[in-house]
Amino acid sequence: MSRTTIPANASFAEWRKDPAYREAYDALDEEFALAGQIIEARVRAGLTQEQLAERMHTSQSNIARLEGGRSKPSTSTLQKIAAATNSRLRVKFEPA
Numbered sequence: 001m002s003r004t005t006i007p008a009n010a011s012f013a014e015w016r017k018d019p020a021y022r023e024a025y026d027a028l029d030e031e032f033a034l035a036g037q038i039i040e041a042r043v044r045a046g047l048t049q050e051q052l053a054e055r056m057h058t059s060q061s062n063i064a065r066l067e068g069g070r071s072k073p074s075t076s077t078l079q080k081i082a083a084a085t086n087s088r089l090r091v092k093f094e095p096a
Helices: 008-015 019-044 049-056 060-067 075-084
Strands: none
Touching: 019 060, 019 075, 049 060, 049 075
16 A cells, blocks of 8 residues: 655645634644743753652653643743743733
């Protein structure tokens, strides 16, 4: 059985033509940005997920969920991440 593969970029470009897809994708942008910031703070501190989890008194799987954007952290959790990574937490509102 022969399979034809479609490059991911081609699929993405096709999906982006759908307004509903674009709206859903764009809605996730902020969540992924937060997850990226958590990863960046951990890496900057030279920590593994397990080490960060130990410092926060949580599990590595919780850290993985946060970094994967599958969990929305509370302000308290963000403060714990900041303390564990020797970072400063800043929350700000920007014009849309």
